[in-house]
Amino acid sequence: xxxxxxxxxxxxxxxxxxxxxxxxxxxxxxxxxxxxxxxxxxxxxxxxxxxxxxxxxxxxxxxxxxxxxxxxxxxxxxxxxxxxxxxxxxxxxxxxxxxxxxxxxxxxxxxxxxxxxxxxxxxxxxxxxxxxxxxxxxxxxxxxxxxxxxxxxxxxxxxxxxxxxxxxxxxxxxxxxxxxxxxxxxxxxxxxxxxxxxxxxxxxxxxxxxxxxxxxxxxxxxxxxxxxxxxxxxxxxxxxxxxxxxxxxxxxxxxxxxxxxxxxxxxxxxxxxxxxxxxxxxxxxxxxxxxxxxxxxxxxxxxxxxxxxxxxxxxxxxxxxxxxxxxxxxxxxxxxxxxxxxxxxxxxxxxxxxxxxxxxxxxxxxxxxxxxxxxxxxxxxxxxxxxxxxxxxxxxxxxxxxxxxxxxxx
Amino acid sequence: xxxxxxxxxxxxxxxxxxxxxxxxxxxxxxxxxxxxxxxxxxxxxxxxxxxxxxxxxxxxxxxxxxxxxxxxxxxxxxxxxxxxxxxxxxxxxxxxxxxxxxxxxxxxxxxxxxxxxxxxxxxxxxxxxxxxxxxxxxxxxxxxxxxxxxxxxxxxxxxxxxxxxxxxxxxxxxxxxxxxxxx
Numbered sequence: 001x002x003x004x005x006x007x008x009x010x011x012x013x014x015x016x017x018x019x020x021x022x023x024x025x026x027x028x029x030x031x032x033x034x035x036x037x038x039x040x041x042x043x044x045x046x047x048x049x050x051x052x053x054x055x056x057x058x059x060x061x062x063x064x065x066x067x068x069x070x071x072x073x074x075x076x077x078x079x080x081x082x083x084x085x086x087x088x089x090x091x092x093x094x095x096x097x098x099x100x101x102x103x104x105x106x107x108x109x110x111x112x113x114x115x116x117x118x119x120x121x122x123x124x125x126x127x128x129x130x131x132x133x134x135x136x137x138x139x140x141x142x143x144x145x146x147x148x149x150x151x152x153x154x155x156x157x158x159x160x161x162x163x164x165x166x167x168x169x170x171x172x173x174x175x176x177x178x179x180x181x182x183x184x185x186x187x188x189x190x191x192x193x194x195x196x197x198x199x200x201x202x203x204x205x206x207x208x209x210x211x212x213x214x215x216x217x218x219x220x221x222x223x224x225x226x227x228x229x230x231x232x233x234x235x236x237x238x239x240x241x242x243x244x245x246x247x248x249x250x251x252x253x254x255x256x257x258x259x260x261x262x263x264x265x266x267x268x269x270x271x272x273x274x275x276x277x278x279x280x281x282x283x284x285x286x287x288x289x290x291x292x293x294x295x296x297x298x299x300x301x302x303x304x305x306x307x308x309x310x311x312x313x314x315x316x317x318x319x320x321x322x323x324x325x326x327x328x329x330x331x332x333x334x335x336x337x338x339x340x341x342x343x344x345x346x347x348x349x350x351x352x353x354x355x356x357x358x359x360x361x362x363x364x365x366x367x368x369x370x371x372x373x374x375x376x377x378x379x380x381x382x383x384x385x386x387x388x389x390x391x392x393x394x395x396x397x398x399x400x401x402x403x404x405x406x407x408x409x410x
Numbered sequence: 411x412x413x414x415x416x417x418x419x420x421x422x423x424x425x426x427x428x429x430x431x432x433x434x435x436x437x438x439x440x441x442x443x444x445x446x447x448x449x450x451x452x453x454x455x456x457x458x459x460x461x462x463x464x465x466x467x468x469x470x471x472x473x474x475x476x477x478x479x480x481x482x483x484x485x486x487x488x489x490x491x492x493x494x495x496x497x498x499x500x501x502x503x504x505x506x507x508x509x510x511x512x513x514x515x516x517x518x519x520x521x522x523x524x525x526x527x528x529x530x531x532x533x534x535x536x537x538x539x540x541x542x543x544x545x546x547x548x549x550x551x552x553x554x555x556x557x558x559x560x561x562x563x564x565x566x567x568x569x570x571x572x573x574x575x576x577x578x579x580x581x582x583x584x585x586x587x588x589x590x591x592x593x
Contacts, residue, residue: 071487071496071497072536075536100533101533101536101539114447114451114452114455115444115447116447116452116456121439121446122446122447122452123444123445123446123447124444124445124446124447124451125443125444126444129443129444130443132441132443133441133443178440178441181437181439181440182439182440182441182442182443182444183439183444184437184439193458195458199533199536199539200532200533200539201457201532201533201539201540203458203532251455252455252456254456254458256460258460258461260458260460260461260528261460261461261521261522261524261525262458262525262528262529263520263525263528263529263533266519266520266521266522266525266583267514267516267519267520267525270583272507272512272514274508275508276507276508276509276512276582277507277582277583277584278507278519278582278583278584279583279584279585279587279588280583280584280585281585281586281587282587282589283587284587284589286589286590370590372590373593375592375593376593379592379593380592382592383591383592384591384592386510387510387512391589
């Protein structure tokens, strides 16, 4: 991670001993001007060391982290280090994980996709079959419906801990509609059961309209084959819908005339309202945003110029605007949106800011193409209470203290 | 990277697709990829069970038989009476859903008894999923429902009786999605 201008102020930062993201900084001056750096005095590493490249060892803290302690390490989640990333693409090794029965080790030659139920021709596809179809590549975010927290988190909470069940990639595959047309969808088919080949045989019911709209059967992610933890060799991708529905290790699609009422859409992944009734089939991830710099755990080294930067997204389409406040919401300014601004994709926003050294409360709120404005926590809790567990998309404030430390505020 | 097949088969498929429409109204496949799934192949993988009981296999299981299966395969994680342990509770929580501390269990929250069968069959026991026989799944389903006072001690469940079990929170769910609801 390249230090941001203004964050590392030479000697001041060295005295502190860390960068804004917590990376240790060498105290040695022997490689600094006027001295010749040691890495210029000898040949560097050879090519192909290693054949599949890895990040610099100095980036060893840019990693996924387990979100919360869970009874098992296979039905568990990890988060993407949003505060350490630039742009909108999540490197494949940092894509968040949500597994319900571990990551299966699947031989692609032994993997099959079965399509049956209300179809004219029940079919079985090999991976060779599926990669033979005309393909498309599209950039989409995937966000877990459990992203964000209805509970108030500790002040030391980072952007990764607050909203890190969120990643974005270029996904390549075949439109689901193309494959369903091969099987021939029968009249009356209204839902589709997607089932994974993991130890949970993860299943969700998908409305046929979504299947025919923008759903993809994906086999590649950012140019290479899916990572095992992202569903290798085949996953469903339902853009803008809650992540668990984009069933990984996809092995079966069964068309039916009603939802299948699996555990994952009844006992789990339903949203309990204050009156004790649970909302079912709440698919869309609503507009959301988070400032990734400055964010929790980072530190500003003195007053001056900074660039506030963050991510905005909406499961309903494009982000049309992001507003940022540095005074707790009294005044809002429009941030610049970095192109490309794509539907159901992360959008990077930026806003120049001169910090006067006084305490500041930073907020961001996104607006999407439907006109929806990301709500405050108070507005969201007023409607949904505190027990709905999923679909928390409230504004995330960050408190900047006079000493430059940045902490989480609910 | 998986090797792509030659283009010969594509030409054959296109040629088929270009034939004049026949008596059948259903559109023909555009590519002809994949192969027919046999009834036997489908039967082996078609493990889902719907709320109306569609998909339930032949077989049956009693509460008494389920007590044995549960003690051996489930109790270590979910507690001997379903009160919970390392993993979530399966019983209790009645009347808590509208409170400040809702307890969502099979008994207090799940709307369909068939979902319990479906989930146990596909994903339990955690260390050996899809290892139970249909009779064992019926039995352990019966036992968990018994622990929740939803079937009597002498209950025997099968494809006919399981869908008839009335779950207390059957009407506790709403759809479609009412959002956007805030602001």
